[in-house]
Amino acid sequence: MTLVALFFYLFAAIMVASALMVISSRNPVHSVLFLILAFLNGAGLFMLAGAEFLALILVVVYVGAVLVLFLFVVMMLDVDFVAMRQGVMQYLPVGAAIGLVLLVELILVLGAYTLSPEIASQGVLPIPDPAAVTNTEALGNVLYTKYAFYFQICGLILLVAMIGAIVLTLRHTTRAKRQDVGAQVRRRPEDAVEVREVASGRGLQL
Amino acid sequence: MSELHLFPNLVPVLPEIILAVVAIILLIAGAFTDEEAVPTLNLLAIFAMIGAIVAVCTLSGGSSTFDGAFQFDNFARYLKVLVLIGGAVSIMMSMSYARFQSFSRFEYPVLILLSTVGMMLMISASDMIAVYLGLELQSLAIYIVVSINRDSVRSTEAGLKYFVLGALSSGMLLYGISLIYGFTGGTNFYSIAETISVDGAGLGVIFGLVFILAGVAFKISAVPFHMWTPDVYEGAPSPVTAFLAAAPKVAAMALLVRVVMEAFQPALIEWQQIIIFLSVMSMILGAFAAIGQSNIKRLMAYSSIGHIGYALIGLAAGTEQGVIGVVIYMTVYLVTTLGVFACIIAMRRTDEGMVEDIADLAGLAKTNPWMAAAFTALLFSLAGIPPLVGFFGKFYVFLAAVEADLIPLAIIGVLSSAVGCFYYLRIIKVMVFDEPKDRLEPMAGELRLVLAVSGGFSVLFFLVWTPILSAATAAAQSLF
Structure with missing residues (x-):
């Protein structure tokens, strides 16, 4: 312990x-x-x-x-x-004061905190016995059954986040070089390769 | 427990499933087609919303699924129809906007659909985790559509501002939820209510309640959590502002009603004073801050802050009558706001493009009398002048407040709505009496339709008032 x-x-x-x-x-x-x-x-x-x-x-x-x-x-x-960090000292007193107020409030709230007996009995019930199932198993048991609804909404939220990232940032620029598979396949050797006679000592003018 | 028994009942979630599936299909379709297909995708999204409205109307109420996390009752039915109307109309208005501005993005209808799914989940949520997830799905999609016009500095600034403040409000909401979970031992609304009614609302519960209310107040832009509203309304493209002003406000208000009426019903005294404070501050700020505005979108932002204050009066009453008032107020607010934004989106000149100043409306009564007449009816309705529907919206919430012995609140409401009349009447004065400026371009067909329906509703509402009232009563009854 x-x-x-x-x-x-x-x-x-x-x-x-x-x-x-x-x-x-x-x-x-x-x-x-x-x-x-x-x-x-x-x-x-x-x-x-x-x-x-x-x-x-x-x-x-x-x-x-x-x-x-x-x-x-x-x-x-x-x-x-x-x-970005400039002005920290300027805001520090205000921030510290707000933090202090919050701290005092939290202490006041938690000072009044008592566990009611009914809650203690309620709280024990839904949690599976740690000795009987592992964490992963316990989560898996409820995530896709009891909490399937929440799981699906989370999926939708992530989809919205993905759409948002694309909507707000993706730009189709004309400068970007994109792969065109069709053009690659259509290309024949005669389009790309040319056989030239090289005269000795003269080099080649492209 | 058999496997079959474990499979949740998916019928109450059918409208949400329709929208989510259509959104994903449209996303794939949009990725493989070019810009010419965008109007078709918009139409499909509108049809999906209409399909969802049909599904919402035909489903039987009073069912709950996913271990009580999702609830489909008459309250959810009524507000889901409102939200779906708001979503469909804002997609429709964006179509006419897109014809003249660079706005043809296929992601727009997809994001609006997903945001609507989030709002419908918020309306049906009866568990704190579902509340948070629904709210986050709704907000995240809206952050993106606000800054969808990414080459405009104002649009991206609005998106960033909304995102940062929205993240802060989500943090507060989550902190409150974790405190409530810690002090009551549950996240389900009914288990929270049960624990509070047995143990009483201790300091910890009140602490958590305050944080949750602050988080939701951000979303409905109630004072003192309203700072983002004018900037975001002004910066976002107009159809997005129309969406932002209508549907999410209704959904967040529904969420607030459900949270305080179901989860914190036993702690009524505690939340009532917070709601009264939010309501009074919103009404006063909405009435006075709008006076100095020259941009009509900023003016509508302050106007919406004020209207949220009036709707909160009904909630502060904490009675069935009060909830009926809130529901009716939000109905009136949604329909009138969409009509006003149809006018704002139609403010376009050939040479200048979109214009947004109140002064640009000068002499509209001479150059475009029909638009001016409908706009005037809507503004009178927003101001709450008697024969129009806006008056009856206010009437129900004030009545509920008086019956619940909140007479000072009702008096403040009446006084601030009298102040609010000033800036609505000023727009009418500019339209009718000022020298005409250059003509505005003629309105697009979709906008005419929206304006006609909305203006017609504000004048001829008594034709449909009986079914609305009975539906609102049924909605409120399902919470008690």
Whole structure:
């Protein structure tokens, strides 16, 4: 038990520290790398909570795909991050004040928090026994049956996102060289190759 | 539990399935055809909407499916018909717009269809997860159509603004939902209501409720969450603004009614004061901020903020009478708004292209008397002048407020609608009494049809009033 607590505080501390570094490091590439570190520690926390599927998904999807994409964007686009960061000190007091208010409010709310006995009994019921099924199996059991509706709407939302990305960014430029399979197949050797007699010592005028 | 039993009942979702399938077919068809096919695709989308209206009308009410996440009752039926009319009419109006402006994108009808699916899911949602997903599907499609005119700086700016603020509101909504889940142990509306009625509305529930209401208030653009509205209305292409002003407002209002009436019914005292605040602020800001506007689309944005305030009066009453008022108000609002936007889309000159200033309407009564007459009827109706339909919309919500002992709210409503009359009458004054400017181009056929139906409804509404009233009553009864 103490080992679990030890790892919890280790992961949590590294996560908070790297999250701070994400917004404070000067180099945007470092920011993205720190974000990866934060996600990896988040995955560790999920693992401690017994949610191994979520932990691995976090690593595979966020670290493996999303953040690598981020890294590409940061490296390839010429965004002036120094200019974007200007004015931080100017806004810091206001931001800190709002953060403080939110913190106080949250403490007030959570201070009044008590678990009612009915909820405790309700909460236990729908969760399958972790010893009986693995995470993946438990998710798979409900995702395509009980939550098929939500799953399908998520599919539609992703379709809309894809249409949007294409509508807003795809441009048919005349300069782009596109492959025309028909033209490639129609092409005969006599169109492309010409046999010329080369006189010795004269070279060839193209 | 047998496998057969696990398969959900898909009949109540039939209209949504029709629209989603047609949207995907149109998407594929659009990708393989060129620009000349776009009007055909638009027509097909309109037919799909009409098919969905038929399906919605014939389905039997009172059924719920997907473990209670989706509910099809009389309330859903009535509002889905409204939303589908809004969607179909805005596709129709975009067709005439596209003939003169560069707007022929086959993605437009597809996105409108998918957005309509999202709105219908919002109307039927009786689970917080379904609420969020429906809202997100609806909004995401709208963010895209707002900036579909991507070469115009104003259009892309409007899209970006709407996207950022919409994402913020989704975040607030999700935060509220997670708090509610944490404090009541459920996401289904009935289980939330049950827990609140047993345990009372604790601080955590109120906290979550406030965040959920703030998130939805963004979508209906109630003050103080209205900042995006004028800029987005002005920047978006006119047919998109027509869509944005009509259908999503109705859907978000329906969602709000269902959430507070079903999930938070036991916490009525708590949400009532929030709704009253939103209502009063929206009415006052809508009435006063519209006075200084010279762009007619910005003016309509403030006008819609004000109208949402009036509709919220009915909700604040929290009674069956109040819900009838909201439903009727949204019906009147939808039909009149579509008519007004038909006029706005018709504001086009041969040399200048689209014009959007109120001053451009000068002397319309002389140059195009029919359009001016219909426009005047619609504006009088929006202002709530008695013989027209807008008056009866306001009448029902004020009546509900008085019956629920919210007399100060009703008085503020009456006063601010008197202030609101000023800017509607100013447009009429410009049309009738000012010196005519150059003629506007004659209206396209589709726009004439929309304007005639809408203007006709605002004058001759008593011919269809009995069925509307009985349908609205049935809709409200299904929530109680």
